[in-house]
Amino acid sequence: MSAHESNYNPTNPVEKWLDERLPLVRFAKATIIDFPTPKNLNYWWTGGAILTFMLAVQIVTGIILAMHYTPHISMAFDSVEHIRRDVNGGRMIQATHAVGASMFFLAVYLHIFRGLYFGSYKAPREILWILGVIIFVLMMGTAFFGYVLPWGQMSFWAAQVITNIFAAIPIVGEPILHLLRGGFAVDNPTLNRFFSLHYLLPFIIAAVVGLHIWALHVPGNNNPIGVEVKSNRDTVPFHPFYTMKDLFAIVVFCIPFAWFVFFAPDILGHPDNYIEANPLVTPPHIVPEWYFLPFYAILRAIDFNFILDSKLLGVIAFGGSIVILFFLPWLDTHKVRSGTFRPTFKWFYWVFVANFVLLTWYGAQAADMKIIGGLTVADTSKLSVAYYFGYFLIILPLLSRFEKPKPLPNSISESVLKHAPATN
Amino acid sequence: MATESNLAHTEQPNAGRRDFLYVATAAVGAVGVGAAVWPLINQLNPDASVLAMASTEFDLSSVAEGSSVTIKWRGSPVFVRHRTQAEIDEARAVPLNELKDPATDESRVKEGHAQYLVMVALCTHLGCVPVGDAGEFGGWLCPCHGSQFDTAGRIRKGPAPTNLVVPPYQFLSDTVIQIG
Numbered sequence: 001m002s003a004h005e006s007n008y009n010p011t012n013p014v015e016k017w018l019d020e021r022l023p024l025v026r027f028a029k030a031t032i033i034d035f036p037t038p039k040n041l042n043y044w045w046t047g048g049a050i051l052t053f054m055l056a057v058q059i060v061t062g063i064i065l066a067m068h069y070t071p072h073i074s075m076a077f078d079s080v081e082h083i084r085r086d087v088n089g090g091r092m093i094q095a096t097h098a099v100g101a102s103m104f105f106l107a108v109y110l111h112i113f114r115g116l117y118f119g120s121y122k123a124p125r126e127i128l129w130i131l132g133v134i135i136f137v138l139m140m141g142t143a144f145f146g147y148v149l150p151w152g153q154m155s156f157w158a159a160q161v162i163t164n165i166f167a168a169i170p171i172v173g174e175p176i177l178h179l180l181r182g183g184f185a186v187d188n189p190t191l192n193r194f195f196s197l198h199y200l201l202p203f204i205i206a207a208v209v210g211l212h213i214w215a216l217h218v219p220g221n222n223n224p225i226g227v228e229v230k231s232n233r234d235t236v237p238f239h240p241f242y243t244m245k246d247l248f249a250i251v252v253f254c255i256p257f258a259w260f261v262f263f264a265p266d267i268l269g270h271p272d273n274y275i276e277a278n279p280l281v282t283p284p285h286i287v288p289e290w291y292f293l294p295f296y297a298i299l300r301a302i303d304f305n306f307i308l309d310s311k312l313l314g315v316i317a318f319g320g321s322i323v324i325l326f327f328l329p330w331l332d333t334h335k336v337r338s339g340t341f342r343p344t345f346k347w348f349y350w351v352f353v354a355n356f357v358l359l360t361w362y363g364a365q366a367a368d369m370k371i372i373g374g375l376t377v378a379d380t381s382k383l384s385v386a387y388y389f390g391y392f393l394i395i396l397p398l399l400s401r402f403e404k405p406k407p408l409p410n411s412i413s414e415s416v417l418k419h420a421p422a423t424n
Numbered sequence: 425m426a427t428e429s430n431l432a433h434t435e436q437p438n439a440g441r442r443d444f445l446y447v448a449t450a451a452v453g454a455v456g457v458g459a460a461v462w463p464l465i466n467q468l469n470p471d472a473s474v475l476a477m478a479s480t481e482f483d484l485s486s487v488a489e490g491s492s493v494t495i496k497w498r499g500s501p502v503f504v505r506h507r508t509q510a511e512i513d514e515a516r517a518v519p520l521n522e523l524k525d526p527a528t529d530e531s532r533v534k535e536g537h538a539q540y541l542v543m544v545a546l547c548t549h550l551g552c553v554p555v556g557d558a559g560e561f562g563g564w565l566c567p568c569h570g571s572q573f574d575t576a577g578r579i580r581k582g583p584a585p586t587n588l589v590v591p592p593y594q595f596l597s598d599t600v601i602q603i604g
């Protein structure tokens with residue numbers, strides 16, 4: 001599939017001259033226009049385009065915001081208000097950037113869960129998957145650094161709690177903590193370096209996205225039935241079929257995005273972040289942004305000592321919940337990729353999705369809130385954490401050995417024709 | 425082994441010297457790169473202006489019995505609690521084996537000044553500021569993850585691994601302390 005011939009034959013002398021020196025047009029034609037793409041891709045396969053679009057939106061709005069923002073503890077909070085009230089169109093640009101973070105994460109979660117269902121992480125796409133997880137981790141870092149910049153109460157205490165996670169590391173924890181903060185407490189040096197890193201990381205993400213797309217173009221797309229492309233009857237050129245499909249998906253995605261920006265720019269945030277940071281008072285109920293809640297719930301669920309102390313264990317569980325994704329291609333070794341043809345896997349998958357949503361909800365509740373009987377969120381969330389890890393470490397490896405799949409179609413074109421309406 | 429390498433030398437004149445030069449150059453290069461990178465990392469550490477703020481003086485006479493104040497030391501909040509006799513008695517009555525991080529009440533105050541409890545006001549879990557006069561143990565309650573501390577600032581319940589930290593401090597006079 002990757003070994004397709006280039007059919008670029010430049011005729012005009014300028015194109016020929018360029019092609020012999022830097023075959024840029026040839027490369028673009030092969031990768032964006034002619035790239036043979038499975039003909040059965042559904043709308044779950046538009047996530048990549050939506051995410052690329054969101055990265056561009058965040059970089060453009062972010063560069064503009066940086067022109068008006070002041071990274072100093074005495075001015076940062078006011079400068080964000082200045083952007084929202086005084087700067088021409090600043091309210092829209094700031095809202096787009098803030099809501100954009102949420103939309104970016106919404107899209108990345110859909111993209112990741114698409115991959116989990118259709119087995120997109122399996123050979124020969126392990127590197128593609130791992131690069132995706134790296135992008136996800138970089139996104140989390142970028143979002144965290146960005147959240148600190150408005151220097152509201154939530155910003156400050158997020159910085160305090162998250163940097164404190166590193167203090168859980170035995171022996172070197174304390175020096176690392178001081179190194180990260182540039183002081184004994186979160187203060188101006190912390191804000192300055194977070195601003196610098198928040199500006200840097202999106203460009204690193206863009207570079208890894210480049211690798212991610214490169215790694216996609218070597219084996220080609222996975223597809224909803226998970227059967228590899230066998231002949232050119234299984235594919236269509238990327239342009240215009242998927243360029244148009246992707247653009248349409250981006251337009252649809254922009255509808256809720258625009259609704260938030262225009263009608264409810266603050267609904268996804270916390271009112272406490274409109275109080276300027278105060279190092280002497282913690283807000284009564286601190287929670288992270290919604291997109292970190294599942295991982296926050298995992299961190300908080302570990303409140304017992306087991307060989308190691310609870311704080312370190314919580315941090316290990318929190319880190320492990322993401323690190324485990326790197327190993328997924330070797331935990332689920334079932335021959336069949338697509339969940340569509342795995343009747344047992346399907347059940348465990350949807351329970352995993354529901355469990356992830358439940359963890360999100362747990363993360364937003366107070367730890368001592370009663371659920372059933374005498375059980376609190378702190379108690380019941382332990383079950384969810386157990387399922388989260390059990391899914392990867394027990395269920396997927398066992399299913400890989402014992403699950404009997406349904407019969408697979410012989411090829412993509414056969415499966416497409418079976419569902420096509422009869423024509424003359 | 426020595427004879428083997430000697431043989432190799434006779435076959436390839438100067439091979440030993442050349443290998444040595446390679447290794448030595450690489451070693452010097454690695455040290456050089458390390459020396460160049462270290463300042464780039466070390467600049468992240470607390471700077472001179474931060475370190476200059478490392479000690480604070482405070483007059484305790486302004487704190488009435490049964491109340492506490494929060495002051496700032498090295499950018500972090502510090503609780504100064506003027507404890508009542510009842511609070512001190514309560515803390516001293518707790519058997520050590522009931523504690524997650526065993527420490528006597530006496531070890532957490534200065535001799536002769538048992539009424540004054542001075543602690544860094546950051547929960548030892550993830551660094552939130554606990555709320556005073558709250559929780560089941562009459563001490564502090566952390567709003568973030570529900571850790572509870574007693575009237576000596578010792579961890580009694582919840583995820584925090586250790587007692588609230590007593591910073592290094594000394595009495596300069598009967599009522600003035602210097603923290604740090």
